[in-house]
Amino acid sequence: xxxxxxxxxxxxxxxxxxxxxxxxxxxxxxxxxxxxxxxxxxxxxxxxxxxxxxxxxxxxxxxxxxxxxxxxxxxxxxxxxxxxxxxxxxxxxxxxxxxxxxxxxxxxxxxxxxxxxxxxxxxxxxxxxxxxxxxxxxxxxxxxxxxxxxxxxxxxxxxxxxxxxxxxxxxxxxxxxxxxxxxxxxxxxxxxxxxxxxxxxxxxxxxxxxxxxxxxxxxxxxxxxxxxxxxxxxxxxxxxxxxxxxxxxxxxxxxxxxxxxxxxxxxxxxxxxxxxxxxxxxxxxxxxxxxxxxxxxxxxxxxxxxxxxxxxxxxxxxxxxxxxxxxxxxxxxxxxxxxxxxxxxxxxxxxxxxxxxxxxxxxxxxxxxxx
Amino acid sequence: xxxxxxxxxxxxxxxxxxxxxxxxxxxxxxxxxxxxxxxxxxxxxxxxxxxxxxxxxxxxxxxxxxxxxxxxxxxxxxxxxxxxxxxxxxxxxxxxxxxxxxxxxxxxxxxxxxxxxxxxxxxxxxxxxxxxxxxxxxxxxxxxxxxxxxxxxxxxxxxxxxxxxxxxxxxxxxxxxxxxxxxxxxxxxxxxxxxxxxxxxxxxxxxxxxxxxxxxxxxxxxxxxxxxxxxxxxxxxxxxxxxxxxxxxxxxxxxxxxxxxxxxxxxxxxxxxxxxxxxxxxxxxxxxxxxxxxxxxxxxxxxxxxxxxxxxxxxxxxxxxxxxxxxxxxxxxxxxxxxxxxxxxxxxxxxxxxxxxxxxxxxxxxxxxxxxxxxxxxxxxxx
Ligand SMILES: [Zn+2]
Ligand SMILES: [Zn+2]
Numbered sequence: 001x002x003x004x005x006x007x008x009x010x011x012x013x014x015x016x017x018x019x020x021x022x023x024x025x026x027x028x029x030x031x032x033x034x035x036x037x038x039x040x041x042x043x044x045x046x047x048x049x050x051x052x053x054x055x056x057x058x059x060x061x062x063x064x065x066x067x068x069x070x071x072x073x074x075x076x077x078x079x080x081x082x083x084x085x086x087x088x089x090x091x092x093x094x095x096x097x098x099x100x101x102x103x104x105x106x107x108x109x110x111x112x113x114x115x116x117x118x119x120x121x122x123x124x125x126x127x128x129x130x131x132x133x134x135x136x137x138x139x140x141x142x143x144x145x146x147x148x149x150x151x152x153x154x155x156x157x158x159x160x161x162x163x164x165x166x167x168x169x170x171x172x173x174x175x176x177x178x179x180x181x182x183x184x185x186x187x188x189x190x191x192x193x194x195x196x197x198x199x200x201x202x203x204x205x206x207x208x209x210x211x212x213x214x215x216x217x218x219x220x221x222x223x224x225x226x227x228x229x230x231x232x233x234x235x236x237x238x239x240x241x242x243x244x245x246x247x248x249x250x251x252x253x254x255x256x257x258x259x260x261x262x263x264x265x266x267x268x269x270x271x272x273x274x275x276x277x278x279x280x281x282x283x284x285x286x287x288x289x290x291x292x293x294x295x296x297x298x299x300x301x302x303x304x305x306x307x308x309x310x311x312x313x314x315x316x317x318x319x320x321x322x323x324x325x326x327x328x329x330x331x332x333x334x335x336x337x338x339x340x341x342x343x344x345x346x347x348x349x350x351x352x353x354x355x356x357x358x359x360x361x362x363x364x365x366x367x368x369x370x371x
Numbered sequence: 372x373x374x375x376x377x378x379x380x381x382x383x384x385x386x387x388x389x390x391x392x393x394x395x396x397x398x399x400x401x402x403x404x405x406x407x408x409x410x411x412x413x414x415x416x417x418x419x420x421x422x423x424x425x426x427x428x429x430x431x432x433x434x435x436x437x438x439x440x441x442x443x444x445x446x447x448x449x450x451x452x453x454x455x456x457x458x459x460x461x462x463x464x465x466x467x468x469x470x471x472x473x474x475x476x477x478x479x480x481x482x483x484x485x486x487x488x489x490x491x492x493x494x495x496x497x498x499x500x501x502x503x504x505x506x507x508x509x510x511x512x513x514x515x516x517x518x519x520x521x522x523x524x525x526x527x528x529x530x531x532x533x534x535x536x537x538x539x540x541x542x543x544x545x546x547x548x549x550x551x552x553x554x555x556x557x558x559x560x561x562x563x564x565x566x567x568x569x570x571x572x573x574x575x576x577x578x579x580x581x582x583x584x585x586x587x588x589x590x591x592x593x594x595x596x597x598x599x600x601x602x603x604x605x606x607x608x609x610x611x612x613x614x615x616x617x618x619x620x621x622x623x624x625x626x627x628x629x630x631x632x633x634x635x636x637x638x639x640x641x642x643x644x645x646x647x648x649x650x651x652x653x654x655x656x657x658x659x660x661x662x663x664x665x666x667x668x669x670x671x672x673x674x675x676x677x678x679x680x681x682x683x684x685x686x687x688x689x690x691x692x693x694x695x696x697x698x699x700x701x702x703x704x705x706x707x708x709x710x711x712x713x714x715x716x717x718x719x720x721x722x723x724x725x726x727x728x729x730x731x732x733x734x735x736x737x738x739x740x741x742x743x744x745x746x747x748x749x750x751x752x753x754x
Contacts, residue, residue: 017687018642021680035643052680115546118688121642159546159691179480179526185568203551273731301389305382305427312384314406314485317526318699325692349407351718354733
């Protein structure tokens with residue numbers, strides 16, 4: 001990677017967009033990292049302060065050195081160089097072509113230019129961006145259920161540069177997919193959902209590696225056959241029963257030592273952000289299930305007079321999408337710094353208020369504590 | 372409008388009924404609306420409670436009463452009580468007529484209708500759907516946010532969309548916009564074709580020139596008004612941020628305020644923050660100028676006294692799911708604005724929201740209408 005000191009004749013310093021600069025009294029400058037609100041106070045001479053306005057990426061470092069007011073002055077040149085090098089080290093200055101220097105194929109970089117800019121603001125340095133995006137790139141997403149929530153994940157995950165998918169869903173696209181599924185088009189009615197979702201992914205990333213299984217996950221399913229090489233499993237299926245499926249898939253993921261995302265967004269959990277479960281870091285799917293079982297233990301609805309109710313639950317496409325977007329954001333957050341918000345958040349449509357549930361491990365849980 | 376007969380009543384399938392405890396007047400009972408997770412509580416007399424447990428939509432009220440009483444009690448009295456209870460529960464969206472429900476369930480957008488059934492009684496859903504179908508949403512800018520908003524509205528049943536954008540599809544759009552990869556083609560053309568493949572009945576009008584001043588938007592709005600659509604059935608959504616949102620807000624406000632057209636600011640994103648709202652219903656709550664005045668009063672970070680380095684050519688990053696999330700709320704607001712009334716209102720009227728990437732939390736800031744607002748204040752030009 002280009003650095004100011006190694007290649008001043010090609011390095012074009014660019015003040016990163018995610019940093020604000022304030023000139024204080026005296027010779028102090030405050031740099032504010034907008035993503036974290038962290039501040040860095042730097043004392044520097046007037047000519048160095050003035051030079052900050054030049055860092056637009058339009059001139060190379062060599063050209064800028066020639067522009068210094070005392071360009072004949074060796075010590076000013078030295079100070080300027082080490083100032084830029086310092087800012088480079090702090091993630092305040094980058095080379096204007098930093099994206100093109102990243103170790104990814106050119107068409108990938110072209111498509112993900114704005115994404116990389118976003119990551120730079122969060123990660124602080126191009127090296128940080130590379131390490132996050134490499135884990136995104138090499139991640140095989142096992143997606144169980146490409147329905148209301150899963151469909152929107154098939155839209156945003158490729159947008160973020162995920163390129164390997166295993167899609168599992170038994171159903172076909174039906175007329176009522178119209179208001180439910182991100183990939184629905186009238187000409188796709190009758191097509192297996194996994195196939196429609198695959199085409200949807202490839203519309204963003206033609207070279208995506210997509211494997212499809214038009215099957216339901218049932219108790220007899222040998223998960224290692226279909227999800228054996230997944231690096232993460234996301235469950236957005238609500239059949240046969242979401243709680244049960246979460247437990248089956250969650251246990252499998254914990255045994256394999258890979259992250260498991262229990263998606264939200266169904267029936268009484270529209271707008272639920274879902275939860276990322278990672279062995280050793282968060283409670284397991286069994287603990288979650290036990291928590292909610294206990295939370296509603298005193299609440300005993302009568303048997304509903306209507307027996308077949310599956311088709312009668314409602315939802316807006318935006319709410320299923322909200323669950324999908326929350327899941328995608330939680331994944332990226334985890335890839336950036338390993339952080340997980342281990343509570344469940346549900347969104348209430350009325351005033352867009354959120355409710356948080358704090359869930360902890362059960363003391364003697366054999367799945368959380370299994371070596 | 373006369374309320375249609377409730378012939379075959381049923382407890383809405385998405386509503387759970389749970390007795391809490393006995394009181395002197397009967398059973399305190401929860402009705403939990405699964406779609407919106409809203410709980411309503413009523414005290415129900417024991418015999419009526421028994422009746423409600425039988426509301427499966429196959430029996431009329433007298434059948435239900437007969438099953439409960441079994442010829443042993445005062446059927447007429449219970450029948451009367453049940454009728455008036457059902458009337459109340461229907462107005463509270465807990466009970467529906469099975470014939471009405473069958474109409475909704477046969478619709479390809481049955482999930483949307485069932486969701487709206489948490490706000491509107493069964494017999495109004497056809498009319499509510501008609502309101503969405505006959506509404507016009509004008510989307511200014513279909514880049515990142517706008518392309519998603521159009522998708523969501525089309526899938527939710529908004530019948531007429533007007534897309535305004537001068538740009539062509541480029542590879543670098545695909546990290547955040549919902550376009551097929553038809554590079555070099557006009558965004559409005561590509562998107563309208565896609566929307567029609569989702570729903571062949573949706574009407575999509577396009578304009579592929581840039582909105583540079585109020586006149587450009589005025590022309591579009593006048594065409595819509597000219598086809599005798601009332602202003603309250605139109606929503607303008609601002610998804611344009613070039614050169615910046617203040618500039619485009621100014622244009623949209625100055626066109627919409629004098630014509631009483633509601634407008635939604637889709638917001639956008641600033642680094643790790645997704646920004647949403649406000650929604651403006653002209654002269655009911657603060658307008659965009661009121662909000663802008665209030666924002667100028669607060670200075671962020673306590674840096675008001677110091678000079679800030681001017682950065683005219685910023686190229687901020689964007690993240691697909693953050694853009695989608697902002698768009699989802701903009702679409703919600705457009706739908707709520709179309710259906711604005713006593714049962715459902717926009718949530719961001721006078722409010723702005725921030726979604727934080729790092730925490731997943733939503734923060735809301737409220738704004739008041741300003742008496743000295745130059746648009747809607749006492750001496751405002753649009754007053
Ligand atoms: Zn556990
Ligand atoms: Zn005002």
